[in-house]
Amino acid sequence: MTVWDRPEPPARPVPLDRERIVAAAVALADEGGLEAVSLRKVAARLDAGPMRLYGYIATKEELFDLMLDEVYGEILPEEPARDWREALRGHAHRTRQASLRHQWLADLLGGRPTLGPNALAVTEAMLSALDGVADLDTVMRAVETVSAYLTGAIRREIASLRAEQATGLSERDWQRAHGPHVSRMLATGRFPALAKLVHDGTELDPETTFATGLEWVLDAVAAKLA
Amino acid sequence: MTVWDRPEPPARPVPLDRERIVAAAVALADEGGLEAVSLRKVAARLDAGPMRLYGYIATKEELFDLMLDEVYGEILPEEPARDWREALRGHAHRTRQASLRHQWLADLLGGRPTLGPNALAVTEAMLSALDGVADLDTVMRAVETVSAYLTGAIRREIASLRAEQATGLSERDWQRAHGPHVSRMLATGRFPALAKLVHDGTELDPETTFATGLEWVLDAVAAKLA
DNA sequence: CTCATATCGATACACTGTATTGGCGGATTA
DNA sequence: TAATCCGCCAATACAGTGTATCGATATGAG
Structure with a gap:
């Protein structure tokens, strides 16, 4: 046995904390999506055994909650609106931008009540901007309605973005698998309105689609706040 | 060996088809959520080995797609609006009702582009109801905006419903785990608007919350279609 | 009746989240 | 200082997952 194949010493790893764990998990998710996040892989990034994480985290779901709240930190407004x-509007666009940076966010958004400190701060910012504009119930409805639109619109955008990416990697797989299926469906004549839309509709830029829908919803809110 | 412990004959199972597989998967998901759906358990319900399913289904994701489209069948309008x-409005409420019957739907809605026959038919119904009311782009925006609200609102409602159910099963676990956490957060004074809302806000009935937000969005759409 | 073929499902594999437990380090006490 | 004990950390273990592989079996042809 020479120095070369002598195993390295256990490499006494840096002491862990939640922040480092969450950061590793976020990095993993950014690279390979939520499904690429396994406790083993997260631990490996930190030169630790899988069970080590359970000193800081009770369950994998809790890790997801922490990841979500971490990203809510990026959504906090820098200055009061x-x-x-x-x-x-700012909240909506920041959330969308964050979702484009961290596409896995679309899988988590709205999936469970989010009570982390950053999420609370984000909500606080919206509520305080609406404070006094109308009665409490109306304010709450406004925030919830906009949030619902947000969540749904982002989810759909990310979903079709993923579909594009997946088909980009293997375009003709998709063409052969689903393309003809849909085309055949449309050709049956059972979906005339849909066929017309696919045939004559213009491809809409996602950003302005999002923004337009948002403004519609904001207009609706404005009408109710008055 | 007596007749009693003689193993039963292989029980030659009923021949499979996609419908039976999807039905079994939906039943499983209704009982235990999406995560209770495993190919092994689905196969077991049909007296088959796991690999048997791969004759009818390429992957588990495809099974989810089929489940989703199956439920879209429940969302089809019975008569033209x-x-x-x-x-x-009808589409929205039917989708919400279906999501209450099949809570796992909230996890799938908007998660990927849905191209099954029932989903296409549902979309067709909406588009045809809007046909001629405005130009194609506006019609498409209207449908997408309403759908986005739909998806997000349902997701949130189901999420909090699940939280309630989970805490119902172990109420004081939740009280001890998150209750004080949130209370402490609010007590810090960093979230005055939020605290006021929690303190003074009235508990809103989910159905009317959904309906109210929906009407707001529909008002907005109406304003743009004109 | 024999043989070829093709289909089906049992086995196998790599991986998951997490419970259990054995061992090691450091702190505490005689 | 020496010995003991306690607490923590991680290796192993387990039950489960989705799916690839491949051998057996059943079917059809000659």
């Missing part, structure tokens, strides 16, 4: 509308 | 507004 001028008015309620800009607050809601 | 009188006008576009009723079409969209």
Whole structure:
């Protein structure tokens, strides 16, 4: 046995904490999606055994909660908004941007009540921007309605973005698998309105689609706040 | 060896087809959520080995797609709507009802582009109700905006419903685990608007919350279609 | 009746989240 | 200082997952 194949010493790893664990998990998810996050892989990134993590985390779901709240930190407004509308609009666009950076966010958004400190701070920012504009119930409805639109729109956008990426990697697989299926369906004549839309509809840019829908919803909110 | 412990003959199972497989999977998911759906358990319900399913299904994800489209069958309108507004409203409420019956639907809705026959038919119904009301782009935006609200609102409602159910089973676990955490957060004074809402806000009935937000969005759509 | 073929399902594999337990280090006490 | 004990950490273990592989079996042809 020479020095070369002598095993390295256990490499006494840096002491762990939640932040480092969450950061590793986020990095993993950014690279390979949520399903690439396994406790074993997270631990491996930190030169630790899998069970080590259970000193800081009770369950994998809790790790997901922490990841989500971590990203809510990126969504916090840097400065207070001028008015309620800009607050809601800003929140929406920041959330969308974060979801484009961390596509796995679409899988988590709205999936469970989020009570982390950053999520609370984000909600607080919206609520305070609406404070006094209307009664409490209306304010709450406004926030919830906008959030619902947000969540849904982002989810759909990420979903089709993924479909594109997947088919980009193996385009003709998709063409052969689903393309003809859908085309055949449309050709049956059972879906005339849909066929017309696919045939004549213009491809819409996702960002303006999102923004347009958002403004519609904001208009609706404005009408109710008045 | 007596007749009693003689193993039963292989029980030659009924021949499989996609419908039976999907039905078994849906039943499983209704009982225990999406995570209770494993190919082994689905196969067991049909007196088959796990690999038997691969003759009818390429992958587990495909099974989920089929389950989703199966439920879209419950969402199809029974008769054509009188006008576009009723079409969209009806679609929304039917989707919500289906999600209450099959809570796992919340995990799938909007998660991937849905191209099954029932989903296409549902979309067709909405589009045809809007046909001629405005130009194609606007119609598409209307459908997408309402769908986005739908998806998000249902997701949130099911999420909090699950939280309630989970805490119902072990109430003081939740009280001890998260209750004080949130209370402490609010007590820090860093979230005044949030605290006021929690303190003074009235508990809103989910159904009317959903309906109210929906009407807001429909109002917005109406304003743009005009 | 024999043989070829093709289909089906049992076995196998790599991987998951987590419970259990054995061993090791450091702190505490005689 | 020496010995003991306690607490923590991680290796092993387990039950389960989705799916690839491949051998047996059943079917059809000659």
